[in-house]
Every structure is written in C-alpha cells, then in structure tokens.
Amino acid sequence: MEPKVTVICRKQDIALVNGAIKDAVSVFNEAKLLKNGAPCECTVSVNEFLPDDSAGGIICTALEGRVRTANTLDARLELLSQEVLFYFYFFLFFLIKKIINYLIE
Numbered sequence: 001m002e003p004k005v006t007v008i009c010r011k012q013d014i015a016l017v018n019g020a021i022k023d024a025v026s027v028f029n030e031a032k033l034l035k036n037g038a039p040c041e042c043t044v045s046v047n048e049f050l051p052d053d054s055a056g057g058i059i060c061t062a063l064e065g066r067v068r069t070a071n072t073l074d075a076r077l078e079l080l081s082q083e084v085l086f087y088f089y090f091f092l093f094f095l096i097k098k099i100i101n102y103l104i105e
Helices: 011-031 073-104
Strands: 004-008 041-044 057-062 067-072
Touching (some): 067 073
8 A cells, every 4th residue: 555646537527536535545544554554645636637538537646656557437448348358259269169060060
C-alpha cells in the first residue's frame, strides 16, 4: 500500500471523485493498512484528465506515476472482451472438431 496516491478522472467528475476519496481515505486510515500506521494521502490530479468522451472511471497512480491501475469502463470492457474471446475460440474449436468427426464417420 502506497502512502501517496493520485487519482485521474474526467473533468466533469472531479467533485464526485473528491467526495468518494474523502470517504475512502478515512476508512483506509481507520483500518491502518499502511505498515507504519501513517495516514494515506490521496489527491485528484489537476494536470491530467481522462478524455471527456470516455465512459468514466478512474486511474490511480502511485510512485510518481510509475504504478498505474486503470479502473475505467473502457479498461474493464477490454478485459471482458479478452475473456469472451477465449471462450469463443474454445467453442469454435469444439464445434469444428465435432463437425470433422461427424464427416469422418
């Protein structure tokens, strides 16, 4: 767990994200999840924003931007599409195998 986190969001979501951050940081600090018990600092980026045409979400950065965790709708849909694609290929392979076996018999 990092003591300093920056959150990147859309410009129109800044007020909403600030409110959510306050609640999350207070819960995090009460749980004392950092090793030394130091409070966590979380700020909303004023220099970097998600595109206005994005579907929303946030990107959390730590260690001066070297660690980035995307929790945007676009990133989640990308993960879902990769998983669905795997099942699609599996089903397609299974179907082709059944057709070949049927034709051979």
